[in-house]
Amino acid sequence: MKIEDQHLVIPLGSTLGMLGGGQIGGFFAEAALRFGYKVSVWDPSPNAPAKRFASVVFDAPFDHPDTLKKFADVSDCASLEWENIPVTLTDDLEKLIRVRPGSNSLGLAQDRTKEKHFLTENHIPVTKYAVIENPDELDVVQLELPWVVKTATLGYDGHGQWRISKSQDIASIAKSLKGDGPWVVEQVVPYKIELSVVVGYDGKTKLVTFPPTENIHENGILRISISPARISMEIEKRAQDLAQEIIRKIGDPGVFCVEMFLLENGRLLVNEIAPRPHNAGHHTIDSFTVSQYELQIRALVGLPLVNPQQITPSVLLNVLGEEYTNLTDSYTTSWILKNQNARIYSYGKADVRPNRKMGHILFSGPSQEDLILSAQETHKFLTKANV
Numbered sequence: 001m002k003i004e005d006q007h008l009v010i011p012l013g014s015t016l017g018m019l020g021g022g023q024i025g026g027f028f029a030e031a032a033l034r035f036g037y038k039v040s041v042w043d044p045s046p047n048a049p050a051k052r053f054a055s056v057v058f059d060a061p062f063d064h065p066d067t068l069k070k071f072a073d074v075s076d077c078a079s080l081e082w083e084n085i086p087v088t089l090t091d092d093l094e095k096l097i098r099v100r101p102g103s104n105s106l107g108l109a110q111d112r113t114k115e116k117h118f119l120t121e122n123h124i125p126v127t128k129y130a131v132i133e134n135p136d137e138l139d140v141v142q143l144e145l146p147w148v149v150k151t152a153t154l155g156y157d158g159h160g161q162w163r164i165s166k167s168q169d170i171a172s173i174a175k176s177l178k179g180d181g182p183w184v185v186e187q188v189v190p191y192k193i194e195l196s197v198v199v200g201y202d203g204k205t206k207l208v209t210f211p212p213t214e215n216i217h218e219n220g221i222l223r224i225s226i227s228p229a230r231i232s233m234e235i236e237k238r239a240q241d242l243a244q245e246i247i248r249k250i251g252d253p254g255v256f257c258v259e260m261f262l263l264e265n266g267r268l269l270v271n272e273i274a275p276r277p278h279n280a281g282h283h284t285i286d287s288f289t290v291s292q293y294e295l296q297i298r299a300l301v302g303l304p305l306v307n308p309q310q311i312t313p314s315v316l317l318n319v320l321g322e323e324y325t326n327l328t329d330s331y332t333t334s335w336i337l338k339n340q341n342a343r344i345y346s347y348g349k350a351d352v353r354p355n356r357k358m359g360h361i362l363f364s365g366p367s368q369e370d371l372i373l374s375a376q377e378t379h380k381f382l383t384k385a386n387v
């Protein structure tokens with residue numbers, strides 16, 4: 001595939017490259033196989049989940065130049081599944097094959113300072129924030145407490161985040177800030193609901209959007225996602241419009257997720273942008289006419305983007321760390337699957353680590369209330385089995 005062929009449809013049977021091999025890449029790969037594509041996966045971990053579905057795999061670190069060449073040779077185009085892929089890699093790869101989304105959006109999403117500046121420059125509402133270059137500067141931050149301090153790069157799932165509730169804690173947190181600066185200090189907003197909106201863009205005129213998903217976090221990690229979110233139609237529309245506006249401004253084709261906070265007064269503040277499908281969008285596999293992964297493939301290969309229609313309400317329960325060991329106990333597995341609304345998804349991760357996303361249980365059916373109760377009951381069951 002030559003670079004000037006950007007508008008061509010990449011035909012079925014071609015090989016789609018995936019940078020990163022976690023669960024998101026895994027769901028992409030499963031969907032790609034169903035379309036009739038083959039998949040190549042590059043991830044430094046030999047056991048990365050997406051490699052289960054790949055015809056070619058690469059285990060080298062992402063800065064390995066020979067692997068870049070080989071990856072480009074076997075792949076007709078490439079996408080990515082997490083924001084910590086080095087931009088230098090997508091930059092170099094873009095010279096050889098089609099990469100969607102490209103370095104532009106990856107560069108923004110992987111650096112919180114750039115992301116915040118981009119959003120404020122474009123008059124998108126965000127929480128109040130300050131940028132510090134070294135930990136001592138925490139002392140002079142003028143924002144009202146509480147704060148959350150985040151590393152500008154290489155953070156996800158609560159990694160690289162510190163919460164400061166009272167001024168007495170500032171000095172000790174300043175000492176424990178790990179990694180290189182800068183850091184973004186955000187004023188914590190008392191929000192009513194956290195929402196995420198997944199958007200697909202063809203890079204030209206067509207933007208499609210899923211309705212917002214409502215997300216409930218525990219210790220900085222996504223625990224439960226509810227779709228559709230329990231919000232009014234007016235807020236739903238505003239959230240979708242806001243997400244679309246941001247993705248249009250970024251301008252890259254692909255699938256993106258915009259995370260936002262809904263405040264008590266109805267305002268929406270944008271938290272962050274992911275240049276990839278989102279963990280809070282796994283439910284779209286079961287509950288929509290077209291999933292976020294199918295849209296990622298369509299945007300990548302140049303096939304038409306269509307508006308997703310919801311088939312059923314759903315509630316997703318993440319299975320974290322040791323809860324997964326409990327889940328694999330036959331009695332527990334059977335107990336969960338006695339519920340006719342439940343489906344188990346295991347990501348195929350070789351090691352169980354505390355708080356690691358190991359799988360999810362998707363509850364879908366007509367009554368959102370029942371689905372939420374089932375998720376809460378199952379959550380209790382999985383964590384109790386631990387003691």
Ligand code: AIR
Pocket residue numbers: 020021022023024025081082083156157279349356357
């Ligand atoms: N991911 C990407 N950004 C945030 C998340 N959670 C997904 C991607 C990535 C995987 O989580 O699929 O590859 C990494 O998971 P782990 O458990 O190996 O750290």
